[in-house]
Amino acid sequence: MPAIADKPSNGATLLRVDGLSKTFPGLKALDDVSFTVGAGEIAAVVGHNGSGKSTLVKVLAGVYQPDPGSVIEIRDASGKPLAESAARDGLHFIHQDLGLIPMLTTIENMGLGRSANGRGLRPVRTARERDEARRLIARFGAAFDPTTPVALLSPAERAIVAIARAMDGWTRSENVLVLDEPTTAFHGDEVETLFGAVRRVAAEGAGVVFISHRLDEVLGLADRVVALRDGRVVADQPAASLDHDQMIRLIAGRAVADTDVSRTSQPQRRVLRVSGIASEKIKDISLELGAGEIVGVSGILGSGREELAGLIFGAVHRARGTVEVEGNLLVSDDPVAAIEAGLGYVPADRRRDGAVMDMDVRENLTLSLLRPLRRRLGRLDGRAERAETRQWVDIVELRPPNPGQRLKLFSGGNQQKVVLAKWLRTKPLVLLLDEPTQGVDVGAKAAIYQLIAAAAAAGTGVLLCSSDTKELVSLCDRVLVLETGRILESIDRGELTEARLVRAELGLDAGASSDGLTTTEVRHGS
Structure with a gap:
């Protein structure tokens, strides 16, 4: 990645929020919120779900009008407040869904951004616009083909496209960039790729507001942390003065054990049997699940983990194989029949598929x-x-x-x-969960864990597909590790640690499962 310049030293305030309140009928979502963001500064806004983070973003973006007396002020590098028209151009947003059109290329998505800035729709001048897109991408340490459809880019590359589009046409570097939960679907190195781009934006003089529920990311990126609770600012202090546990206490108002779930498991009768199922990403998987058992499914992106729950439920086409619920065969590709047989399914994308x-x-x-x-x-x-x-x-x-x-x-x-x-x-007899805590904070995560554990204690068999290793280690009786659409390994609870699980996901412990079963058939009670 290109070298990052030193941060501006003038410390000018670019964004000033003072006494900001927002009242809905029967609810005060924001109550006298005040904070500032300086040039070159990355300020993280954290808080429990329902703390007011989403409302704050919508007010800053103009979706909601604040209560009378609220002040939102955008300033230039000298600290002088900008006129209203200029202020609108000084505040830029990247939302969780990034606002990109998947079938269009990077160049075309950037062109939509220019159209939004009043330049009108124009034909693409291929060579010129391609070179400009490459320059903007390279500015953030990336090098991918800007003529590739955005749908084929990695999540981190798509985020860089969104940042580049937001910054395209800036007449000055001292703007404010607001990122709202940008890493929800990210894995591993993708997060650091995005963070490199964000640090470069700040190094060039912009202010950054970073909103996230991932506390480790906040500690690794932010200069300052603003914590919201029940719509009020409860802390505004340097990130260097906080650790993970202190941030949890600020957010929740108490200590929260986000992965500590007390439960005992005595798997009983078999409630689910999957035999030789296959789809576009799943090559050959067989498994069994007992009543009251929580079985995890792990694997890197593309392993088939992200498709297995939907395939069993009937939301994804089953090319072959059988699914039985308490001995009753399910018709393929029929979610209604799955529900009637006793299956429940929480998909990864709640907005699109879950509600x-x-x-x-x-x-x-x-x-x-x-x-x-x-x-x-x-x-x-x-x-x-x-x-x-x-x-x-x-x-x-x-x-x-x-x-x-x-x-x-x-x-x-x-x-x-x-x-x-x-x-x-x-x-349900069987609860199929796909990334059940994706995009939620530590408080909501703890509550969801307790609900899952209570369901298992009541006799529901749970199949938990997750990219969160802590989640799997905390909740599961055993974890099936997938690779290229097959079960690579089964790890029992007695051997289940984060280190063991990560090694298995990366293929460092490749081979037969610990009980000697084949990689395509791991039985209940293993």
Whole structure:
């Protein structure tokens, strides 16, 4: 990566937020929030789901109007407040979904950014625009073909495209870049690639607001940490003065054991048997799952881990093989039959696949099982539906506890609680989980872990597909490690450590599973 210049030393304040409040009916989402961001500074904003982080971003972006008396001020390098029109050009956003169009190239996506800045739609001048795109990409230490569709780039490369587009056409370096949970789908080196790009933006004089639930990333990147709790700033201090546990206490108001789940497992009858299933990414997998057992599925991106749960449920096409739930064969590619047989499925992308964001909490919670709530002539019993919804709102500790609010208005952690509760209320025989804590903070993660453990204690078999090694080690009775669509290894709880799991994922412990079974068939009780 190109050398990064020293940070500007003038310390000028580029963003000043003073007394910012935002009130919704029955809820004060932000309450007298104040902080500043200086030139060359990376300020992290952290907080529990529901703390106000998402509302803060939407207010800064102009999606929500703040309460009267709130001050949001963008300044130039000398500290002078900019006029309103110039201030709009001085604040740039990169949201979690990056706002890119996958089928378009880097060049074309950057062109859309220029159109948004009022230059109009123009034909691509191939050589000139390709060279400019390469220059912007190289500025962040990357070197990929800007004519490649964005869908074929890695997550880190797509993030660099989003940053390059946000910075394209800056007339001065002293702008403010806001990144909202940019690393949710990242793995390993991809995070550091993005961080190199962010550090370069700051080194050139911009201010950066970095919003994340990943505390280790915050400690590795930020100069300063602003912690929100219940819509208020509870801390604003140098990142160097904090460690992981101190940040958790700031966010939650207490110590939180984010991966400490007390449970004992005595697998009983077999509830799930998968034999020789295959799909586009899965080559040949067989496994069994017992009632009350939590079996993890691990593997690097492309191993098949990210497709297995959907394949078993019927959301992904099954080319061959069989799936049995308590001895009953499931029809392939039929999620309705899977639900009726006793399967529940929490997909990795809750917004796209796991819920209906424009529906309220009540509608989402009851959607998967309406039959018990219907009256004799088929009409929905509203009183019974409301009573059951209130019960689950209390069980998952939804915040705010408002079952009539549209799901998209809740934080990510609270959305995920609703998606999980939707299936838990069906009392499934088997719960298929794909990245169940992706994009949630430590408080929500601890709550979700307890819900999973409680489901297993009640007799549900759980198949947990996750890229989080701590999660797998904490929760699972055994972990199946996938490689190129096959089971490479099975690690029992007695041998399960993060180091052991990482070695297996990287192929450093390749070979037969510890009980001598083949790599394509790992049996229950191994």
